[in-house]
Amino acid sequence: MRRWLFVGVTLCISVALWQSAAAQATEPVITADSAVVLDGQTGAILYAKDPDTPRAPASLTKIFTAIVALETAPLDTPLTVTAADLVGESSMGLHAGDHLSLRTALYGLLLASGNDAAMVIARNLGAEPGDTPQQSVARFVRQENALAEQLGLTHTHLENPHGLDQEGHVSSARDLAVVTRYALRNPQFRRIISTRTYEDGQYAFLQTNRLLGVYPGLLGGKTGITDRAGYCLMEVAERDGHTVIVVLLHSTAEAWYDDARTLLDFGFAQLAKQTALPTAQPSPLVPLAPSTPVTSTQTSSTSLSVSQPATGTTVVIQSAGPVARALAHPWQWLMASLVAMGGFLCLWVGAPATLGLIGLRRSRRRTAHTSARRQRSWQKSESVACERRTERHPGNVHHASITRQQKAISGRHGSDYSLGDVFTLLPSTDGSPHVVTFLPAQARTRRAIRLACEGNYQEAEREFLDALRSDRRYDFTQCPGFWQMPPAGYIAAARAYRLVQRTRDARSLLMVVRLSFGSTPLLDAELAQMSEGVFSQARSSPVNS
Structure with missing residues (x-):
């Protein structure tokens, strides 16, 4: 009797822990070190992971820069470019002496993530008579820090307007979510982050945010990458009358967009089930007043x-x-106790039947084990027979020759491919295997074409570049489906050609595209860059995008 009582208590505890684990399993699992999911309407936090640790925010800094600029000057404000504005890394393609409007600079700031755009905006809008460029930029950054103080962002201190790593330049996931909610009040900010491409006759940009146009209801977002910050994202989505803001910091190249999707899905699920715990009334845009301590x-x-x-x-x-x-x-x-009692009764009544089933299962397992042993013996004999047949027919390929061909291809490509990477084994008509060669460059090109057809041109460019790195002489036009992409896909392929110093192939491809699709500002700008020999460092490195 004590044994059955012990079984009942154990079942009770197990059911309770199972219910707890099931509840915990609904929480998102992400790679990012810090993350926040915010209800855009009420300001309530739906999820947080280490939300207040100050971290390098990378190009999410440009959210501050954009909203301060929009609140400082009209969009048609003229801006000039100096050599001091060209700080490197991610760029919108400015040159010293250029003239542009604040509108164009903001699109270059938030779409192309141009560090040069951030400097041009900060220096022009922060300037006072007699200022040096450094003083003008510092004054604008002080305005950004003043906005952070106004919003009660106690974990934010900015040292520059672009987000390149600098000592003391930090923010937190919660602070960035709050400033995003504040910036979304501005219709121009909402319009810019939701734009996929921008052309004004002089400049043309592609959106760096890969979720735009892919995730249902996504309004827009901002990317950020530096060595210290890792991979950072801000995403905003609207669906069924709800707005969800997601900020994640210090993720990885493989996980950052998956993290964002997971958190967006979780936010909408929480709002749909109304499980979030809101405040008594919608919180203001200043969520935590500086005079109010937070515990x-x-x-x-x-x-x-x-x-x-x-x-x-x-x-x-x-x-x-x-x-x-x-x-x-x-x-x-209570429910766990009832379930445990039911299990106890089932065990009491059905114990003999249970023992019988256990015995039957063991018998079947022994039978299956014997059958598997016989099957392995049969396969071994068949394998020996197959090897003998192959030796009698030299035209067939066996494992030893596959290994030799694998080593030959590995030496020719300068890569140590595994057997599964280089070959696929298919049965021939006589039952012996034959080899189908797998081309890494063609496989990556196929992925690039698929990404370009989905509108994900930045990732398509990376796949094209990886294809050429695996085989520098590979011809994209030989890949099936290549001529079914939109024009921007061919620009991505041409940039990959250019980055491996195949400029002639890149130019030839763009000339064919112009003849087929006509002239566009983006295409003409790319051809002009090749003619002038201007190569953007940002195209070859994802740093601070």
Whole structure:
């Protein structure tokens, strides 16, 4: 009797822990070190992971730069470019002596993530008579820090307007989400981040945000990459009357967009189920007043609550651990007890049948083991027979010759490909295997074509470039489906040609595209760059995009 009582208690505890684990499984699993999901309407936090640790924000800094510029000057304000503005890395393609409007500079700032655009905006709009370029930029950055202080962003301090790594230049996931919510009030900011391409006759840009036009309801976003910051994203999506803002910092190249999708999905799911805990009323655009201290308490290893003493409200950021969750919902223990009692009765009544089933299962397992042993013996004999047949027919390829061909191809390409990477084995008519060669360059080109057809031109350019790095003499036009891309896809392929010093092929491809599709500002700008021999460093490196 004690044994059955012990079984019942064990079942009760197991069911309770299972319910707790199921509840925890609904929380998103992401790679980013810091992340926040914010309800754009109320300002309530739907999810947070290390939201207040100051980190390098990379080009998410440009959110501050854009909104301060939009609140400082009209869009038709003329701007000039000096050599001091050309700080390198990601660029919108400016040159010293250029003239452009604030509107164009903002598109270059948020679409192409131009560091030169950030410097031009900051120096022109921050300038006062007698200032040096450094003084003008510093004055504009002080305006950005003043905005952060106004919004109560206690973990933000900016040292430059573009986001390149610099000592003391930091922000947090929560602060960036709050300033994004503030910036979304401005219709021009919303319009710019939702634009996929921009052309004004002099400049042409492609959006660096790969989720735009791919994720349902995505309004726009901003990318950011530096060595210190890692891969950072801000994304805003609107669906079913809800707005979700996601900010993630210090993710990886493989995971940052997957992290963003996961968090957006989680945010909309939370709003749909109305499980988020909002404040008593929608929070203002200044969520935490500087005079109001914020206290944080850890209720468990996965729980964080933020209290505002002035209002007495508490926002739960992450769900509590299993013990706290069980205490908060005593009905779960009642249900677990009922289930445990039912299991106890089933065991009491069906114990003989259960033991019989266990014996039958063991018998079947022994039978299956014997059958598998016989099958392996048969396969071994067939393999020996196949090898003998192959030796009698030299025209067929066996494993040894495959290995020799693999080594030959590895030496020719300068790569150590595995057997699965280089060859695919298919059965021939007589049952012996033959080899189908796998071309890495062609496979990467196929992926690039698919990405270009989906409108993801930046990633397509990277795939084209990887294809040429695996085989520098590969011809894209030989890949099936190449001539079915939109014009921007061919520009991405031409840029890949250019980056491996195949400028003649790049120019020839663009000339064919112009003859086929006609002249466009983006195409003409690319041809002009090749004619002048101007190569943008930003095209060859994703740093601070």
